Structures are given as C-alpha cells and as structure tokens.
Amino acid sequence: MKTFWVKTFRVLIVLLSKLPLRFHYFMGDVLSWLAGSVLRYRSDVVWVNLSRAFPDKKYKEIKQIYKDFYRHLGELVAEFIWFGGSSYDRLRKQGIVRLTNINALSELYDKAPSVTLLSTHCGNWELLGGLPGYDSEDGGRLAFSEKEIYVVYKKMSSEISDRVFALNRIAPLELVGTECEVESKNILRFSIANKDRKCLYIYPADQAPYKGAGKYPIGEFMHQPTNAMIGSMGVACKLAHAVVYMKMKRVERGHYEMTFIPICEDASRMTPEEILRKYYDLLQEELNETPANWLWSHKRWK
Numbered sequence: 001m002k003t004f005w006v007k008t009f010r011v012l013i014v015l016l017s018k019l020p021l022r023f024h025y026f027m028g029d030v031l032s033w034l035a036g037s038v039l040r041y042r043s044d045v046v047w048v049n050l051s052r053a054f055p056d057k058k059y060k061e062i063k064q065i066y067k068d069f070y071r072h073l074g075e076l077v078a079e080f081i082w083f084g085g086s087s088y089d090r091l092r093k094q095g096i097v098r099l100t101n102i103n104a105l106s107e108l109y110d111k112a113p114s115v116t117l118l119s120t121h122c123g124n125w126e127l128l129g130g131l132p133g134y135d136s137e138d139g140g141r142l143a144f145s146e147k148e149i150y151v152v153y154k155k156m157s158s159e160i161s162d163r164v165f166a167l168n169r170i171a172p173l174e175l176v177g178t179e180c181e182v183e184s185k186n187i188l189r190f191s192i193a194n195k196d197r198k199c200l201y202i203y204p205a206d207q208a209p210y211k212g213a214g215k216y217p218i219g220e221f222m223h224q225p226t227n228a229m230i231g232s233m234g235v236a237c238k239l240a241h242a243v244v245y246m247k248m249k250r251v252e253r254g255h256y257e258m259t260f261i262p263i264c265e266d267a268s269r270m271t272p273e274e275i276l277r278k279y280y281d282l283l284q285e286e287l288n289e290t291p292a293n294w295l296w297s298h299k300r301w302k
Contacts, residue, residue: 006163010084013168017085021094021254024078032074036067042297046070049296053222053287068292075253080126084168088133097127097256099136105244105260106143112242112265114191114198116232118205118279121295122286123248123256126168128202129180134258144200150182150190151202152232154210184231191235201241203232205279208300216273221280222287224301228280233272240268243275245282250293 016024035041046069050062057065079096091097109115119125132146156162166181182190182201191201209215209229216230236243247259263278264270287294 002159002163005160006167009160009164010167013081013084013164015085016081017083019082021078021082021096024082025075025253028074028076028078029071030074031077032070032072035073036070045299046296049300050291052224052301054291055223065291069294069296072250072292073297076124076126079124080168083127083130086130088130091130091133092135094254095135096254097130097134097258099134099140100257100259101138102136102140102142102260103138104262106141108242108244108262108265109143109198109200113195113239114241115200116236116241116243116267117200117202117246117260118232118243118263119202119246120206120248120283120286121204121298122283122290122293123250123258125204125248126165127256129168131258137257144198146180148198149180149200149202151180152182152184152187153204154184154207187232188235191239195239201232201235202246205229205232205276206283206300207298208302216276218273218276218280222284226280226301228276230272230276233267233275236267236275237270237272238268240266243267245279247282247286248293249286249290 036043043066046066047062050065050069054062054065083091105115105117119128128151131149132142132144136142153166156165187201191199205228207229209227215227218226218228220226233243235241242265243263245261245263247257247261249257249259251257261282263275263282267275
C-alpha cells in the first residue's frame with residue numbers, strides 16, 4: 001500500500017511538473033496567502049524566531065520579513081513540484097540556479113580525498129539534485145559528476161513522505177537509478193567504506209540536533225544559545241576532507257545564486273567545533289543579508 005501511494009504521488013508530481021514555472025508560482029502565491037494569513041501555519045514559531053533573531057529591528061521590519069518569508073515558502077513548494085520532472089537541459093534553459101564560482105569547489109575537490117559541502121535551509125535546498133546541470137557564471141569547470149555526489153539526510157517519520165521527497169531530490173532524468181543519498185545514521189560507515197573513492201558529501205548542517213545525534217553548544221547564533229550536530233564534522237576531520245560552505249541566495253523569483261566559500265582544505269587540521277563555529281558565522285552573515293531566505297518555520301531553537 002505504501003509503495004502504491006509513493007508511486008501515485010510521484011506520477012502526480014511528474015505530470016504537474018510539465019506545466020510552466022509561472023503557473024506553479026501562481027499556485028505558490030495562493031498557498032503562501034493561505035499559510036501565512038488564513039491557516040497561519042506555524043506563525044507563532046515564525047514570529048518568535050524572527051523577533052529573537054533580529055532584536056534590533058522594529059515591528060514593521062519584522063512584519064515585512066514575516067510576509068516575505070511566507071511568499072518564499074510558497075515559492076519553495078512551487079519550485080519543488082516544477083523540479084520534479086526536469087532534466088538538466090530544462091534547468092539550464094530556465095536558469096533557476098547559477099553557480100558563481102564553481103572553480104573554488106572544483107579545485108578543492110581535485111586536491112582533497114573528498115569534500116564535505118555544508119548546505120543550509122537558505123534558498124531552495126530541494127534544488128540541490130540539479131547541481132551538475134547548472135551553468136557557471138564564470139564558465140568554470142565541474143570536477144565531479146552526479147555519481148560522486150551524496151546528500152546526507154535524516155529519514156522522515158512518514159515513510160511515504162520520506163520516499164516522495166527522496167525521489168524528488170534526484171528528479172533530473174539523468175539521476176534516475178543513481179544512488180545519491182545516505183541516511184545520516186549510516187554516514188560514518190559509508191564514508192569509511194568509500195574513503196579511497198573521491199566523493200562530494202552534502203550536509204544540511206543547520207538543523208536542531210535530533211535525538212541520538214552528537215551535539216555541541218557553539219555559543220550564540222542569531223542572538224540565541226545554539227546547539228549543533230557535530231557528527232558530520234567528526235567524519236570530515238577523521239578523513240581529512242576539505243570543507244566548503246554553500247551560500248544559496250535568492251536573487252529574484254525563479255533565480256538563485258550558489259556561491260562556494262572554502263572553510264578549510266584539510267579538516268584534520270581543525271576541530272569539529274572550530275568548523276561548526278565558522279559555518280554558523282557564515283550562515284549568520286547570510287541571514288543578515290537576506291533575512292526572509294531561511295526556513296523560519298522550523299524549530300531550530302528548542
């Protein structure tokens with residue numbers, strides 16, 4: 001029965017994805033209005049997060065970020081569905097993501113045993129599956145293929161939702177049949193088993209630590225005491241990975257920029273705590289620059 005529903009949702013998404021992106025954005029605007037003004041989806045969480053994260057902003061400024069966030073949330077859903085049946089060629093033609101400095105990532109990939117790419121919930125993280133198909137602003141070189149990319153994820157409580165989202169992340173037709181996800185609880189075993197094989201591991205590292213995960217108090221982040229998961233950094237340090245921060249800025253509707261900021265060339269020369277502190281400093285800079293661009297509806301501080 002679960003397989004039936006997974007296939008049904010997947011077929012539905014693929015069919016809907018064939019519609020123009022502007023149609024999906026129209027529906028996303030309706031959804032954002034419903035979520036923010038009618039259903040008030042997690043509105044209390046959003047207000048508390050914004051008020052504590054930006055204590056120096058006035059009420060009108062917080063209210064505007066609140067409105068912009070829900071508009072962004074609708075766009076995330078619209079892009080998620082549109083992405084579901086895309087090919088690399090379609091992604092390039094739309095120009096939904098542009099890589100500003102892919103050479104910075106490729107050079108580290110050439111030098112290091114592997115690369116740990118620390119992503120965030122800024123921009124639209126569901127578009128990461130198209131990374132090998134996006135154009136580079138400077139005509140840079142991509143040193144890796146889709147077969148070397150692994151997204152590290154936490155399995156969702158709903159098996160149906162987990163499979164639907166997992167299949168959508170590898171939506172580009174070129175990725176069908178490719179193993180490109182590793183559950184977080186298995187990443188140490190997987191990384192050690194593949195230590196002689198160069199890979200690019202993508203971690204969404206800004207989540208609140210979940211039960212059973214190694215955590216570390218990093219100090220203040222967005223004016224609040226914050227705990228972070230330390231496991232991913234432990235793997236990077238143990239295996240001497242290069243570590244890179246991925247910034248994903250929303251330039252305008254339908255267009256994002258990915259920028260790759262090196263944190264270290266050899267993580268074995270740093271502690272996991274030092275890497276995490278650098279990561280959260282970079283994330284804080286990004287949030288101060290584009291405050292509505294993050295997933296404020298999740299309970300990051302518990």
